[in-house]
Amino acid sequence: MKNAIKWSSIALAVAVGNGLLVSNVTAQESEGFIEGSSATLSNRTMNFNRDFRSPGGNAAGQSKRDETATGFVLNFESGYSRGPIGLGFDTIAMLGIKLDSTSDDAGTGILPSSFGDTGPSNYSEIRGAVKANILEDTVLRYGVHLPENPVISYDDARLLPNHYSGYSVTNSSIDGLFVEAGRFDKRGDMAESFESDSVSQNVDDADKSTYLGGTYEFTDNLSTTLYTSDIDNAWKRHFAGIGYSMDLSEGLTLSTDLVHYKTSDESGTGAFDNDASSLAVTLGAGYHGFTAAYQRMGGDNGFAYDDGSIYLANSVQYADFNAKDERSYQARYDYDFAGLGIPGLTFMTRYITSDNIDVAPGVRDGRWERDTNISYTMQSGVLEGVNLLWRNATIRQDVGIDDNGDIDENRMIVSYTWDLL
Template sequence: MKIQNLVLAIMAFACLNSATQAAFIEDTKGQIYLKNFYFDRDYSDQTTDLSNWSQAVSLFVNSGYTDTPIQMGLDLSARYAYRLSPAKDIVDNVMPYDEYDHKQAQDQLKLGGAIKLKYSNTELKIGEFTPKLPIVHTDVAMQLPTTFLGGMIESTDIKNTKITAGRLTKVSGRNAEDYSKFQLSNGTTKAKTDALNFIGADYDYKDQQFRYFFADLENIYNQHFLSYEYRHAFNENLRLKSNFYLFDTYDSGDSLEGNIDSLALATIHMLTYGNHTFGAGYKHMSGDTKFPLLANWVPQLYLANWSVGTYMQQDEHSWQIRYDYDFKETPFNGLKSTLRYYYGDNIKTATGNDGIEKELDFILNYEFSQSKLKGFSLSWLIADYKNSTSKDYLENRLSATYTLTF
């Protein structure tokens, strides 16, 4: 959203009478988010190592709603990151890179906002989004997140049901400031399209959830997503959560990226006993093409086996096992750890279905609970990734974050 549009929106609210503005102002909430982030990827060939150290500060202001028949509100955001490490003038996946001057940016700025309109339990937003939906998801894995422009409506007027629909027209990657049209990161023609349209429904019933979404990347693909989640508590200490996912994606309209034919079936099961959680998952890729990925660092977390590696190549079969431990009610309360292993094979290559990728991850997260350090957390991910068709690498991601709400 352009700055002048935000100014006009703010001026429009200023014209409302004081009685109408009361809830709009009194219910306004703000948040400051600080993130110090270090990223390092060491490739096995020792010639293309990536690294970046940066500090970011983000400000979010979310207004209340006016006391009018159709309630109105305004959300504003400002995100700024500054590179602390020397410039390597390469694409490091974190900060912007100028392809013409072959220079890496010193800093990064993202300004955004959204106008929101609400009636009963239905809300329409127009402006900037960081969606977390099965068919489009923001990426927060590095420094600043992937953001989108468009409109989206959500309604919970039907009991146990949430209806979501929207049209997104632009995307700004995690390593970008500007917005661009949608295209595929693994497309053959890099064709651009005007919008991603979608509609979906979530239905929750007791310990179960059903979800269906349909997405139309105009003149490139149609996508159906269907999922089922089952939650069961055997007793106070033993709980099970099982998820089943299906993605069916095929070319549509003018087929600007040619033939797209991908079917993904995935499942993951998490069994928690006290402080321990054991997990196992499996994903089966089929169809004539690999899974189509939206460009500008748009992840597809609902593909289940998704980490540093994506495990979404043509014909790939992959599985994961994991173990999580929560140090709650111990002297290290606030600390959580994850150990997980991924393995994928049967990847289609020029010589047959002989491609393999695998990965071992270790994650530590610590949230301080002491009153003076409330809102401060630390995180460390180390991933050892190997791929028979590309370069192996060892990756570290470390972050220190602080959140202040006012």
């Protein structure tokens, strides 16, 4: 996500492969339909291993999930025709290829497979969009979207990104202000068996959604973000966030991110009422980053969502720490090895622990997760630009909190992007 409020400390985090983006939020200057065009081809090869450590495995009796696949994303973005209303179009084509999977170990989410079914050997999709750039600061778009905002966000945590279909409008005519609105009537998941790691209720048919919001930068150091959304027959959700950073001295910075979600039930079941807040503070000291975060759930339920990610500080590799009444605490450390003369190598480790989860009447529980990321991008030679990433997670929790119970997880990812135009 590239929203201004999204974790200013993310700049210190490990780069997770190469970004796969469709330009659906930013107006370009009208360089011309051909002159302003760009095209990239991205490849990501992933081994995803999730070991269920609880006796008997997860709730389905599966002891582990272990699959390997490679995926390609071809992303073409045209420029805009010249004139006060410039026209253009975008196309995104995706292909996933199974390299290794068995019926006992399937269901990682990187392939359209599930426990007992390894699925097809490959899967693919191609989608497009038409767009119009009005007076250089307003973009209208119809077709495929990869939205990135606090209330609706696409998923790119597995092999290929999911996407939405619908229409949107963005505007940046006021200096420092970005606003957008949209209506999506369909969501496509590239891996149909994708299982969200959210421990709270998820909506299986949250296709039709409306959103409105934006970000205003008061100064280079202070910004605020407000969004609202409506998922048909599910919930209404409001988001508010403030990001602030300051230079304490040469080489020493302090950044703060405060966010809050308010969700009200629209399903008639009362299943989605929730208040969720988090505060993250990051101290940057040269090549080091130190982060502390606190997150709290309120309301009648946990925080339900059916998107790729949420803008809460303790939404991490596996858990979101979003169960009913859950309180969680995070300590994180980042290091860029350029400080030791090894540019391209980065390290991140964090520990999150929680308590007060309302598991059953009169029963409160907690859990913890420890994550480690090591990333290296080749700096020269024939492999220049190739990114190697290892993501490790250890989760300890009762089955009453999450049907998967205790987990050890490793994701090995190799990625590269070619600039074609």
